Amino acid sequence: MTTALKPVLLLGGSGVVGSRAVAALRRLQPDLPIAIGGRDLARASAVAQRAGNATALKVDLDRADLGAPAGAAFSAVVTLLKDETLNSMKYAQAHGLPYVSFSDYLFEIGPEVALYVQAPTSAPILFLGHALGGAVTVSALHFARELRSIDTLDVAVVVYDDDHGGPAAHADIERGGRVPNTLLRKGGRWIWASGDDAERTVTAADGTEHRGRAYPLLDVVSLAAATDAPNVRLDLVVRSAASRPAGKRPSTEMIFELDGVGAGGEERRVRHEIADDEDLSTLSARGLALAVERLLGLAGGPPVAPGLYNPETILHPADVVQKLEAFGARIARDVRRG
Incomplete structure (x- = not known):
């Protein structure tokens, strides 16, 4: 009790x-x-x-x-x-x-x-x-369990540039930004990403494209260990607040793109999204x-x-996703963008 x-x-x-x-x-x-x-x-x-x-x-x-x-x-x-x-x-x-x-x-x-x-x-x-306090990794594994094996697991967190936390959050962001390269898994090898490897284009839930950058959080090592996928990365996308409808508060998106083999042995490429009207700190x-x-x-x-x-x-994973929904998150499965 x-x-x-x-x-x-x-x-x-x-x-x-x-x-x-x-x-x-x-x-x-x-x-x-x-x-x-x-x-x-x-x-x-x-x-x-x-x-x-x-x-x-x-x-x-x-x-x-x-x-x-x-x-x-x-x-x-x-x-x-x-x-x-x-x-x-x-x-x-x-x-x-x-x-x-x-x-x-x-x-x-x-x-x-x-x-x-x-x-x-x-x-x-x-x-x-x-x-997001582990919510991204655990949600990714919820979707990953639907595949027999995974070749590529690309995850992105999309936030707005006016999503301001407190002093501790600012200090964390500044500290993370000091590292010129971050770790990701590519072709079965761990590499310190730089140049083109460090960035990729991410399509947000509204269909707009943005540049994301690999970020040095622990999700990459967690997901690689849990799935044994040879290609794993986590990117942070910071989009302009000017693109948000007037009067709307900062919101947060999690984008999950997986390439692998389905339960029936077929090749599959899937995309799932979790969107929430709350900001980064709340999630x-x-x-x-x-x-x-x-x-x-x-x-x-x-x-x-x-x-x-x-x-x-x-x-x-299933319990976490269910509780995120209870908090107010919206899940879109098997989404086609572009």
Whole structure:
């Protein structure tokens, strides 16, 4: 029962994504206690008051105890901002708590892997540096299961250039943009994409074409490992807000294009789309909320045991897609564009 759980500690829970993650968790688990950790106690307190059954605390990532009060107890630690000390992960391991790493790119997870290797049985560690809090990868696998084998899996996330997150989101985007090349799988080989390999043309759900660029999130390695497809990439498309109908808020699209062999042995090329009228931060928060409730054993099975996980290893694709629809996403299957 959620009432028996200790609070989930959300570090950065008063930020743009964090406050929306609190709202999504509250919708999924009305009785789940939540602790909002932030540098600004007043701001964290305001988020906690709106959520109900929530508390606020001032955190300090430079401290091994995170600045938590003596005797504080939590059910999980979720880090929604870049923790350059990794004290949050060490704290979770020391207390045997599930840990979620939300803000680390593909090129940044080495230190966390090393910490995990030092104490592999201490706690479940979830990498969630995936597009939209893992929702993109898990949705892609939902569609991939309809094919016997996959040769090419091209995924794109389409957002608008005025889809602004908070300071933490801006810092993440700036950090990701510093990497001149990103990893993708091409012809069965892992390559650091540059030049023409780094970009491709993506057709949005309205039929317009845009240039997308490979982005260094963890989706590529997750999808390649799960499908064994020799060609896998994730592209981010940032389209102009001027192309959006007047008065309409920023929205988000996920585009999935798969080439492979169908159940009957026939060659197939399929395209599926998931569109949502909410922005990038809101959808990322929802993906995170789905992962947290699964980690705690509140949906889809018992609490997750100690180990190292990506979202596709703990979440059931069909369940995630169903919950995305319940939140308001629209799914278009077998779409023809162009």
